Amino acid sequence: MTGTFALVMTCGDPAGIGPELAPKARAALGARVPFAWIGDPAHLPPGTAWAAIDHPARAADIDPATLPVLRHAFPAPATPGTPSPANAASVVAVIARAVALAQQGAAGGIVTAPISKAALRTGAGFAFPGHTEYLAHLAGTARVAMMLACPALRVVPVTIHIPLAEVPATLTPTLLEDTLRLTHAALRTDFGLQAPRIAVAGLNPHAGESGTMGHEDRDLITPVIARLRAEGLGLTGPHPADTLFHDAARATYDAAVCMYHDQALIPIKTLDFAGGVNVTLGLPFVRTSPDHGTAFDIAGRGRADPSSTIAALELAQSLAARRSG
Numbered sequence: 001m002t003g004t005f006a007l008v009m010t011c012g013d014p015a016g017i018g019p020e021l022a023p024k025a026r027a028a029l030g031a032r033v034p035f036a037w038i039g040d041p042a043h044l045p046p047g048t049a050w051a052a053i054d055h056p057a058r059a060a061d062i063d064p065a066t067l068p069v070l071r072h073a074f075p076a077p078a079t080p081g082t083p084s085p086a087n088a089a090s091v092v093a094v095i096a097r098a099v100a101l102a103q104q105g106a107a108g109g110i111v112t113a114p115i116s117k118a119a120l121r122t123g124a125g126f127a128f129p130g131h132t133e134y135l136a137h138l139a140g141t142a143r144v145a146m147m148l149a150c151p152a153l154r155v156v157p158v159t160i161h162i163p164l165a166e167v168p169a170t171l172t173p174t175l176l177e178d179t180l181r182l183t184h185a186a187l188r189t190d191f192g193l194q195a196p197r198i199a200v201a202g203l204n205p206h207a208g209e210s211g212t213m214g215h216e217d218r219d220l221i222t223p224v225i226a227r228l229r230a231e232g233l234g235l236t237g238p239h240p241a242d243t244l245f246h247d248a249a250r251a252t253y254d255a256a257v258c259m260y261h262d263q264a265l266i267p268i269k270t271l272d273f274a275g276g277v278n279v280t281l282g283l284p285f286v287r288t289s290p291d292h293g294t295a296f297d298i299a300g301r302g303r304a305d306p307s308s309t310i311a312a313l314e315l316a317q318s319l320a321a322r323r324s325g
Contacts, residue, residue, distance in 0.1 A: 006056040007316050008070065008098045011039025012113025013091055014078035016294030017304035019043045021113060023050075023067050024306035025313055030064035033313045035111065037067055038094050040074040045302070056107040072097065080300025083116050088123025091115055095131070099138045102285035108320030109286025111312050114294040129161040132280050135287055144282035145182045147255070148265060148291055149315065150272035153245070154255040155264035156183045156281070167260045168216060171203065176224045176257075183255055184233050186281040190319045191254075199244060199253035200225055200237030201263060207238040221259075245271075265291075274307040277315050286319045288312040 009025075012018030022037040023044065029035075036059045041050050050067040053059060059068040072094050076086035095115075101107040112131055120126030128134040136144040147156045158179045159170045180198065187196035201207075202221060204214030211218045221238045229235050236253070243249060244256055245267040258264035268276050269291070276291035290308035298304060 006059050006107055007033070007035040007109050007111055007313060007320070008056050008101050008107040009035050009037050009111040009313070010094045010098050010113050011037065011043065011072070011091070013083050013116045013119060013294050014039065014043040014074065014087060015080055015083040015119075015299060016114055016116065016296055017299050018113030018294070019078065020045055020299070020302065020304045021290070021306050021309040023048045024304070025309045026067045027065065028306060028310050029313060031060065033317050034059040035068070035313055036070045036107075038070045038072050038098055040072060040078075040090075041069050043074065043078040045300075056101060070097075081296045083119035083123075083294075083296070085119070085123030088120050088126070092120060092124050092126060092134075095134065096138060099135065099285070102287075103139070108324065109288070109316040111309070111316050112287065112289040113309070114290065114292060116294050116296075131289065132160065132278075135280055135283060139283050139285070141282055141284070143178045143182065144280055145179045145186075147183070147186065147279040147281050148268045148276050149279055150268055150276045150311070152271045153250060153268050154187075155268050156255060156257045157259070157261050157264040158257060159260050161261065164260060164262075168203070171216065171220065171259060173220055173224050176221065177228065180224070180228055180233065180235065180257055182281045183257055186279075187254055190279075190281075190286075190322060192322060193254055195234055196255065197234045197236070197253045199239055199249075199256045200235055201241040201244055201256060201258045202238035203259040205240070205242075207240045274305050275311045276308060277312045279315065279319070286316050286323060288316040288319070 036056045050069045053068045062068040074087050074090045076084045098110040187193045202217040208214045208217030217238045225235045278289040280287040
């Protein structure tokens with residue numbers, strides 16, 4: 001990092017709620033969290049006050065009531081709720097541009113607005129399961145992890161965007177170990193915790209109950225935990241997932257590592273549906289995003305809740321400042 005904390009925010013799918021979220025976040029945060037929006041200003045809601053800039057750092061010079069924009073021309077207009085295949089390649093190009101700015105040190109981090117993976121596959125041949133995997137590809141990073149964070153809870157799923165039936169075969173000692181190491185490192189480096197406490201959920205009901213409800217907890221998860229504990233990592237588990245997220249349990253750890261997507265995301269979305277933030281662990285730059293999708297069903301109606309986007313911008317600024325310091 002060069003010391004700048006100015007962030008860049010991608011437009012996401014312009015037919016979704018991304019273009020509505022940026023001006024709402026700017027209005028709420030003002031100059032407190034300077035960021036530049038990358039996209040086509042023609043896709044912003046009518047009447048949005050915006051100003052073109054040529055570098056993310058210029059965002060701090062723009063009136064707090066005005067959205068700073070790094071212009072990125074799109075070939076087609078945006079119809080709320082109906083993604084256009086003609087715009088798919090530009091959506092992907094905006095993400096790549098944001099990553100390049102972060103890698104060059106021109107931006108302190110990136111915040112990504114929601115994309116439609118199906119629309120990108122159809123319109124641009126997008127070959128990645130989601131944002132996280134594409135960002136890892138752009139960064140040349142072999143292993144990343146997805147953390148969902150809110151004030152009440154941080155969770156990291158070991159397996160992410162795969163069918164539930166494929167989880168047991170995908171869950172390997174190497175994948176689990178890498179995820180635990182990434183989580184431990186991020187809690188230290190990005191969240192400032194010198195001795196992170198990580199609770200590890202089991203895969204099966206009752207964490208397998210000594211092999212009577214599945215062998216993965218006993219034969220795969222427990223040995224990995226024991227090996228990393230011997231190195232000094234503060235790990236506990238495997239814990240039955242159904243007793244891991246009540247108030248008293250959450251007070252005993254700084255993050256919970258879960259074995260599959262819904263095991264991690266259901267509790268955090270129950271605790272803080274509007275305020276959760278997605279953080280990609282293992283990247284050489286800061287990346288956060290709101291913990292929701294494109295919401296095509298309400299796009300263009302002015303009903304989009306900016307809470308998660310605001311939280312994502314605030315957390316990205318905090319992480320960027322800690323990394324730079």
